[in-house]
Amino acid sequence: MNDALQRANDRTAVLVDTHDAGHTYGDGTRAVVAVHGVTCQVRRGDRIAVTGPSGSGKSTLLYMLAGLEAATTGSVEWPAFGATPAGRPTAAGLVFQGPSLIPTLDVTENVGLPLVLAGMTDAAARQAASRALGAVGIASLAWKLPGELSGGQAQRVAIARVLATEPALILADEPTGQLDHTTGGQVIDALLATAERIGAALVVSTHDPAVARRLDTEWHLIDGGLAAPATSTGAHR
Ligand code: ADP
Ligand code: MG
16 A cells, blocks of 8 residues: 555545635636535545535536546645545546446456556456445346446446445445435445445435435535535544
């Protein structure tokens, strides 16, 4: 484990620190201010729901926290990681809202791919993938191709792929959006249990008040801005 991740193991470590951060897509007459004026911190142990109507900036804020979209105004820093977590699957992992599996790889290979790319052997990556698939209740799908999966199954594979790398920061963009209530509950159970087991922070965007209630803190977005100052509770756990 490198120094940055060692520091991230501290329960009080600030993983993400934003100041007046915003993101605007495009420019000139086509500019869309997706997020603006967000000052927030994510600490190890935090369990945060990002809520708000469609188009309020939830996905964009998650991309910014993951380092996948830059702040076009203000700043986003990752004190515990030392640098952007983008491209470092053990630092931060984002479960995308839409389909993101590679169609020619089976489920186990999809889940293990980030680990193989990070230098793990195929055998070790398969073992980690199996464990993550079990955690989201789909061990039986290990040999399927993405084209053989339902939308809900594919979503759980994408979640397993993030859990397998055991990131210090887990971000999930509407992970229960395509799932029925029971399956959605199981997915939240798996995210919470994994975050607890590996000591990660968890940030979940959701439309569903029942999902938001499962987390400790709610950040509500209206038109790209936080409705109230962001608080974070994990440091006290
Ligand atoms: P949410 O996830 O809450 O639905 P998004 O972050 O996806 O919100 O979108 C916030 C705003 O930014 C919306 O007005 C959306 O249309 C716009 N937006 C999102 N992605 C892009 C993009 N790639 N290019 C231009 N506008 C975008
Ligand atoms: Mg979205």
